[in-house]
Amino acid sequence: xxAVRVEAVxxxxxxQEAEKRRSITVEKELELEYDLGNLLAMDRNPPxxxxxxxxxxxxxxxxxxxxxDNTQLLVSQLWELPAERAGGAGGPLVAQLPEPTFPLPRxxxxxxxxxxxxxxxxxxxKGIRRKKKTxxxxxxxxxxxxxxxxxxxxxxxxxxxxxxEVPAGAxxxxxxxxRLRREKRERVARNELNRLRNLARxxxxxxxxxxxxxxxxxxxxxxxxxxxxxVARVSTASLGRFQPRLPKEPAEPPSRSGGKKxxxxxxxxxxxxxxxxxxELLRDMGSKKPVLDITRAVNKQLRQEEAExxxxxKGKKQSKRGKRGRRQQRPGRSSKKSGARRQPQQKPAGGGAxxxxxKKA
Amino acid sequence: xxxxxxxxxxxxxxxxxxxxxxxxxLNENTKNAMLIRGGNANLTVTEVLKDIYAVKKPFAVLYxxxxxxxxxxxxxxxxxxxxxxxxxxxxxxxxxxxxxNNLIIGRMFDYHVLDMIELGVxxxxxxxxxxxxxxxxxxxxxxxxxxxMFDVNEEYRRLKSLLIDFFRGPTVPSIRLAGLxxxxxxxxxxxxxxxxxxxxxxxxxGCKIPRIELEEMGPSLDLVMRRTHLAxxxxxxxxxxxPKGLKPKKKKNIxxxxxxxxxxxxxxQKQDLSKLQTRKMxxxxxxxxxxxxxxxxxxxxxxxxx
Numbered sequence: 260x261x262a263v264r265v266e267a268v269x270x271x272x273x274x275q276e277a278e279k280r281r282s283i284t285v286e287k288e289l290e291l292e293y294d295l296g297n298l299l300a301m302d303r304n305p306p307x308x309x310x311x312x313x314x315x316x317x318x319x320x321x322x323x324x325x326x327x328d329n330t331q332l333l334v335s336q337l338w339e340l341p342a343e344r345a346g347g348a349g350g351p352l353v354a355q356l357p358e359p360t361f362p363l364p365r366x367x368x369x370x371x372x373x374x375x376x377x378x379x380x381x382x383x384x385k386g387i388r389r390k391k392k393t394x395x396x397x398x399x400x401x402x403x404x405x406x407x408x409x410x411x412x413x414x415x416x417x418x419x420x421x422x423x424e425v426p427a428g429a430x431x432x433x434x435x436x437x438r439l440r441r442e443k444r445e446r447v448a449r450n451e452l453n454r455l456r457n458l459a460r461x462x463x464x465x466x467x468x469x470x471x472x473x474x475x476x477x478x479x480x481x482x483x484x485x486x487x488x489x490v491a492r493v494s495t496a497s498l499g500r501f502q503p504r505l506p507k508e509p510a511e512p513p514s515r516s517g518g519k520k521x522x523x524x525x526x527x528x529x530x531x532x533x534x535x536x537x538x539e540l541l542r543d544m545g546s547k548k549p550v551l552d553i554t555r556a557v558n559k560q561l562r563q564e565e566a567e568x569x570x571x572x573k574g575k576k577q578s579k580r581g582k583r584g585r586r587q588q589r590p591g592r593s594s595k596k597s598g599a600r601r602q603p604q605q606k607p608a609g610g611g612a613x614x615x616x617x618k619k620a
Numbered sequence: 621x622x623x624x625x626x627x628x629x630x631x632x633x634x635x636x637x638x639x640x641x642x643x644x645x646l647n648e649n650t651k652n653a654m655l656i657r658g659g660n661a662n663l664t665v666t667e668v669l670k671d672i673y674a675v676k677k678p679f680a681v682l683y684x685x686x687x688x689x690x691x692x693x694x695x696x697x698x699x700x701x702x703x704x705x706x707x708x709x710x711x712x713x714x715x716x717x718x719x720x721n722n723l724i725i726g727r728m729f730d731y732h733v734l735d736m737i738e739l740g741v742x743x744x745x746x747x748x749x750x751x752x753x754x755x756x757x758x759x760x761x762x763x764x765x766x767x768x769m770f771d772v773n774e775e776y777r778r779l780k781s782l783l784i785d786f787f788r789g790p791t792v793p794s795i796r797l798a799g800l801x802x803x804x805x806x807x808x809x810x811x812x813x814x815x816x817x818x819x820x821x822x823x824x825x826g827c828k829i830p831r832i833e834l835e836e837m838g839p840s841l842d843l844v845m846r847r848t849h850l851a852x853x854x855x856x857x858x859x860x861x862x863p864k865g866l867k868p869k870k871k872k873n874i875x876x877x878x879x880x881x882x883x884x885x886x887x888x889q890k891q892d893l894s895k896l897q898t899r900k901m902x903x904x905x906x907x908x909x910x911x912x913x914x915x916x917x918x919x920x921x922x923x924x925x926x
Contacts, residue, residue, distance in 0.1 A: 261693075279825060279826035279827050280827060282825045282826070282830050282831045283825045283829050283832075290768060296791065297763065297784060297788050297791070298761070298762040298763060298788075298795070298800070299762075299764075299784060299788070300762070300763070300764045300765070301764075301765045301770065301771075301780075302764065302765065302767070303766045303767075303768050303771055304766070304768070305767065306766055306767055306807055306809050308809050308810055311807075311809050311810070311814075312810065322805070322807060322814055322816055323816070323818070323834055323836065323851070325766055325805070325807065326764065326766075326803060326805040326816060326818055326834055327764060327832055327833070327834045329764045329805065330764065330803050330818070330820060330832050330834060330920065331803075331831070332802065333762055333764060334762075334820075334822075334829070334830070334832055334875050335829045337800065338795065338829045338830075339793075339829075342797060345794075345796070351796045351797075351798055351799075352796070352797045352798065353794045353795065353796050353797070354794060354795055354796075355793065355794045355795050356792060356794055356795055358623075359788075359791055361781075361782060362781075362783060362860055363784065363860075364727070364729055364734060364785070364856065364859035364860050365643035365648060365729065365859055365860070365861075365862070366649075366651050366708040366728070367643075367645075367648070367708075367729070367730050367731075368644055368729075368730055368858075368859075369644060369646065369861070369862070369863030369865075370644045370646060370863070372646060382840045389857075441625040442676070455756050458629075479639065486926070501836065510791060536752065594663075594923040
């Protein structure tokens with residue numbers, strides 16, 4: 260008797276629970292897709308099209324019912340997220356949202372690292388590393404620690420020195436103080452110019468990639484745009500003959516070569532130049548050795564060395580010494596590669612280390 | 621070097637900060653929207669712009685004067701506005717005989733138009749036409765898209781992405797559950813898009829999850845799609861590309877399987893078991909003689925005498 264009563268109570272409780280849940284459950288044929296980071300739900304079930312075609316109030320009611328069901332599902336998902344009370348026990352319930360997953364385009368392209376300055380490029384090539392300098396140095400005269408630069412610097416401000424040495428071989432009448440001031444001014448101006456040049460180069464470098472499909476993004480070079488527009492204009496079946504023209508464009512469609520006409524030397528005139536040109540051509544043809552473009556060869560060599568160094572670095576960790584040290588270690592290898600080809604240009608005395616050769620090029 | 625090539629150098633700290641704020645960032649700021657009234661916009665379109673502005677408010681700019689421009693023909697003025705106000709979303713409203721009650725919704729990438737979709741307004745109910753309580757400004761809406769069209773059709777898919785971008789607001793790490801009180805519901809049926817906004821009422825259901833009731837709040841729009849201008853695939857792909865720095869760094873020696881179980885590899889030194897402390901018992905205790913032998917076991921006490 261008692262057992263029956265317990266079962267009945269349990270069944271009643273279960274029914275009550277189901278009744279409670281019924282108010283918040285929604286049946287859908289296809290599951291919704293959620294992106295809780297964006298508070299987003301996507302319902303792929305086709306809505307009842309025929310019913311929605313009906314009169315205004317009925318359609319509104321249908322839309323609202325659909326929205327209610329979908330919102331219920333989304334809110335149930337959000338309530339399932341891990342939540343905590345913000346600011347102690349009495350605070351509002353705050354749910355931790357996951358990261359948004361729906362792929363959306365960015366507003367701007369990702370930031371690019373600043374391209375290295377001219378000096379940084381050179382220093383990398385030569386393996387020059389930055390040395391840390393202390394800001395305080397010992398001043399021998401003042402017998403105390405002073406700043407390396409700036410106000411009250413060690414050794415005193417050179418521009419305020421009361422004595423200036425006349426270098427050997429200089430004009431004794433020349434004002435040495437004025438010379439020092441002028442040189443300083445020139446150095447400052449040159450530094451500023453180089454800084455601006457580096458900035459401009461960095462600014463241009465962002466778009467320097469020759470884009471085969473030109474995207475309307477980033478900074479665009481004027482010449483690049485002109486080139487792309489020209490190519491686009493003549494890239495039709497009629498080679499651009501029937502393309503509409505811009506107001507200032509010439510009527511003739513530009514040729515593929517960019518509107519540059521072939522230029523020939525005048526038939527009569529500079530005989531000496533013609534003679535030397537022909538002679539040079541003949542000499543090149545007659546010689547057994549290939550013609551060497553020194554600048555190109557040197558650049559190639561440099562690039563090769565850099566690539567080798569990079570490959571060597573990739574395997575092991577960055578070694579402590581720079582590239583210069585490594586190059587000194589194996590001079591034979593680097594000179595062997597180019598030595599044979601470079602022989603005619605080179606004096607026998609110059610067969611030493613890599614540094615000297617480069618200067619010559 | 622032409623005028624555009626020149627480097628803009630800020631003269632003051634404030635100008636520098638201002639420019640830095642606009643530079644491309646690894647973690648981007650919330651996209652701002654500009655709502656532009658066209659050269660000839662009627663009352664409906666103006667009201668639509670005002671209402672969307674009210675919905676978007678802290679992240680929107682309303683250009684309410686006449687702006688005589690046609691985005692589908694010439695995008696330069698839009699790009700100029702975008703650069704000026706640093707907005708990458710726009711909604712342009714106009715009205716003419718050929719395209720009455722016209723809205724153009726779009727987004728920019730790097731200050732150039734990426735996507736634009738033209739929508740005609742067939743029916744509009746404003747925020748103030750419905751007399752009931754509204755949501756506070758800046759509420760993050762829940763977005764719901766219903767209808768298989770949003771997945772089947774490429775243009776609708778792009779429209780969905782555009783609408784999510786437009787209305788989602790800031791990305792937040794956490795949200796107050798009681799503050800979820802605004803729903804934007806988009807339904808695509810029969811070539812029409814019904815945009816409805818509702819206020820959410822959380823009712824007691826007897827269990828943890830509340831029962832939802834909705835109340836129409838406005839603005840609600842019935843839209844039809846007109847012209848579209850979608851980004852080419854490679855440009856769209858370029859805009860979707862996320863920088864490397866945003867990816868979380870992979871932790872070494874930790875892996876996960878399909879069920880989400882974490883496996884780790886731990887490197888330990890071999891434990892010296894002879895020094896293991898076991899249970900202390902009187903019987904196991906060392907006798908004093910043993911103890912002294914262990915202390916001087918390695919080096920006999922010869923040195924003491926020496």
